[in-house]
Structure formats: C-alpha cells, structure tokens
Amino acid sequence: MIKLTSVGKDFNKGKANHVQALSDINFEVNEKQFVVILGANGSGKSTLLNLISGNLFPSSGTIYFDNTEVTRLPDFQRSRWIARVFQNPLSGTAPDLTILDNFRLAALRSKSKKLSIGATDSFKKLVQEKISTLGMGLEDKVYQPVGSLSGGQRQAVTLLMSTMDETRILLLDEPTAALDPRSAALVMQTANRIISENNLTAVMVTHNLKDAYNYGNRVVQLAEGKIIRDLNTEEKAALNEADLFHWFT
Numbered sequence: 001m002i003k004l005t006s007v008g009k010d011f012n013k014g015k016a017n018h019v020q021a022l023s024d025i026n027f028e029v030n031e032k033q034f035v036v037i038l039g040a041n042g043s044g045k046s047t048l049l050n051l052i053s054g055n056l057f058p059s060s061g062t063i064y065f066d067n068t069e070v071t072r073l074p075d076f077q078r079s080r081w082i083a084r085v086f087q088n089p090l091s092g093t094a095p096d097l098t099i100l101d102n103f104r105l106a107a108l109r110s111k112s113k114k115l116s117i118g119a120t121d122s123f124k125k126l127v128q129e130k131i132s133t134l135g136m137g138l139e140d141k142v143y144q145p146v147g148s149l150s151g152g153q154r155q156a157v158t159l160l161m162s163t164m165d166e167t168r169i170l171l172l173d174e175p176t177a178a179l180d181p182r183s184a185a186l187v188m189q190t191a192n193r194i195i196s197e198n199n200l201t202a203v204m205v206t207h208n209l210k211d212a213y214n215y216g217n218r219v220v221q222l223a224e225g226k227i228i229r230d231l232n233t234e235e236k237a238a239l240n241e242a243d244l245f246h247w248f249t
C-alpha cells in the first residue's frame with residue numbers, strides 16, 4: 001500500500017552543511033501492517049515519515065500509494081488518507097476549540113462517509129460513544145476546549161480523530177515521548193486498538209524499545225539514512241527485548 005523505491009533525501013545539497021538524511025531507501029508497507037521504526041538520533045526516521053506524509057519531497061526516487069505515484073503530491077492532498085500523531089501533544093488538535101468541534105473538523109476532512117457533521121445531537125452522541133472507549137471520562141467534557149486536556153488525553157483524542165474520516169494510514173512520530181509512563185502506556189494501548197479495529201496501516205517511530213517490542217508486527221532499524229534491519233512478523237515475534245537493546249550497543 002505504501003512503496004518507496006530508491007528514495008533519497010538531501011538537505012542543503014551543494015553547500016557546506018549538506019546532509020544526506022536518507023539514501024537508496026526501498027521500503028514497502030503492506031495494508032494493515034504496523035511497522036515500528038527504530039534508529040539513533042539523526043538516522044532519518046522523521047524524514048522518512050515526512051516523505052510518506054508529503055511534508056517533504058524526496059531528492060530522488062519514487063513513492064507510491066496503492067500503485068499510484070504520489071512522489072510530489074503535497075501533504076494536504078494526502079491528508080485524506082493519512083493521519084499523523086506527533087511527539088508534542090499540542091500538535092494535531094486545535095487547542096481553543098472544544099473536543100466536539102475538533103471532531104467536527106476531523107469529520108469534515110472527508111465528506112464521503114455521509115456523517116452528520118453539524119453540531120447535531122446524533123453527532124455529539126457518536127463522538128461521546130467513541131470517546132467513552134478511551135475510559136478517560138472525557139465523554140462528559142465534549143464542550144471543554146482541547147487545550148485544557150492533559151498531554152495523554154490529547155494524544156488519545158488525536159488518535160481517535162483519525163477514525164472520523166477515510167484515514168487508512170496512521171503515522172506515529174514518537175507519540176508517547178512527552179508523556180508520563182502511565183499516560184504513555186494508555187496512549188499506546190489506544191493506538192494499538194484503533195489500528196486493529198479500523199484496519200489501519202501504521203508506521204511508528206519510537207525510541208522506546210519496550211513499545212517497539214510490545215507493539216507492531218514488523219520492526220525496521222535505520223542507521224545513517226539507510227535501512228540496516230527489517231524484521232517481518234515471525235522474525236519480530238522470535239525476538240526478546242534484550243535483542244533490541246543490543247541493536248544499539
């Protein structure tokens with residue numbers, strides 16, 4: 001469903017501060033796969049997500065979604081299929097708008113589901129039903145501004161918003177890095193549930209080896225802009241947690 005062939009990304013080419021962030025990346029993600037990306041700082045993980053989302057264009061190579069070339073399709077034209085959760089809980093939602101209005105905006109990204117997207121009672125009920133699955137008691141707070149929620153609550157709400165439209169791909173960029181351990185665990189459980197219940201294809205960047213071990217059905221390691229390991233479902237299942245730690249020693 002996502003395919004990168006011979007993709008490279010240079011920053012500041014021809015200048016003294018030239019960086020080759022990614023080189024000759026051949027990376028294919030099948031539908032409903034949940035890929036975890038590991039790698040040291042600066043290895044190119046966020047750049048890879050930015051190329052998939054269309055926030056950056058590659059310097060070389062080609063990107064396809066479902067066999068259609070999207071190499072130079074800008075992010076706003078891909079956002080119909082792609083939802084993204086960032087490290088910073090402040091990204092991804094509009095802080096001054098209520099929870100309900102944030103969900104309305106998410107639903108408006110695609111009109112084809114024929115959802116009633118006005119501030120109608122049925123839409124409110126739908127949002128409350130969805131939010132109640134988080135087990136955070138937010139269903140009684142849908143008129144509260146999202147900015148008043150905790151970081152963990154915001155990440156969970158952002159994840160849930162990805163189920164309001166035609167999203168097929170969920171990109172998670174260190175989604176729990178700014179959260180305390182309990183909130184981080186809740187957000188990961190929520191992400192995992194949303195991915196499987198909605199048959200999403202997911203790519204998650206993390207530095208958390210426990211999460212990389214516990215979640216996803218494929219694990220890829222980047223180093224200096226190249227893929228140096230790519231373990232499929234069986235190979236990942238055969239790992240133990242210490243193996244992942246040894247990748248970095």
Ligand SMILES: Nc1ncnc2c1ncn2[C@@H]1O[C@H](COP(=O)(O)OP(=O)(O)OP(=O)(O)O)[C@@H](O)[C@H]1O
Pocket residue numbers: 011012019020021039040041042043044045046047048
């Ligand atoms: N906009 C940019 N301009 C110049 N260089 C950049 C830019 N974005 C990334 N880089 C460089 O590209 C390389 C890869 O960066 P990237 O952010 O993809 O790494 P990362 O693996 O996500 O790192 P981290 O784990 O620290 O978030 C780094 O050397 C970084 O400095």
